[in-house]
Amino acid sequence: AQSVSQHNHHVILSEAASLELGCNYSYGGTVNLFWYVQYPGQHLQLLLKYFSGDPLVKGIKGFEAEFIKSKFSFNLRKPSVQWSDTAEYFCAVFWNAGNMLTFGGGTRLMVKP
Amino acid sequence: DAGVIQSPRHEVTEMGQEVTLRCKPISGHNSLFWYRQTMMRGLELLIYFNNNVPIDDSGMPEDRFSAKMPNASFSTLKIQPSEPRDSAVYFCASSLSRTGSAQYFGPGTRLTVL
Secondary structure: OOOEEEOEEEEEEEEOOEEEEEEEEEOHHHHHHHHEEEEEOOOOEEEEEEEOOOEEEEEEOOOEEEHHHHOOOHHHHEOOHHHHEEEEEEEEEOOOOOOOEOOOOOEEEEEEE | OOOEEEEEEEEEOOOOOOEEEEEEEOOOOOOOEEEEEEEOOOOEEOOOOOOOEEOOOOOOOOOOOEEEEEEEEEEEEEOOOOOOOHHHEEEEEEEEEOOOOOOOOOOOOOOOOO
């Protein structure tokens, strides 16, 4: 079965630290890739998406993600986090051979001021 | 632009009561998704519609759950009878198509069943 793995369930960083959240997915083939953010008490919001082209994708709020097809990965990065980045981050993958968007289990990020 | 609209935002009910959650997708979107989020199980897809037709309801936990989409601008998720284990946040999301477009989420309905 197709699956999405976010190996880091909880991450704690200090402000200004660099962030990298891992996302790996099973199977190959053509995929569409997404990162969503969920701030405390709020709904999921789209951070960035990759469909094709440049594998380095820029999103909102200074986030970026890199698609590495050979590693089935789509890691999320931010060079310098802020306290306001405290949230849960979800990676999601859509396999074009399938018909469903599959979410990872989420990573809770806490940024200490 | 109005995003996905859900109502109510909060619902507190007693076990055995019927609960109806409502969703208005983004205008022009033709796919609609219902999710449930809990601490224990994370985000679960319950059902999704394409062009008002239910495509996959394999995530619906039991026959107590039902969903309808009578037209392109409205969907309901009904739980009858409700149970305490149904307590969760229920999100509705919509997208332009089911072929991998980004999904846009509503604010959610926080359901508490006592």
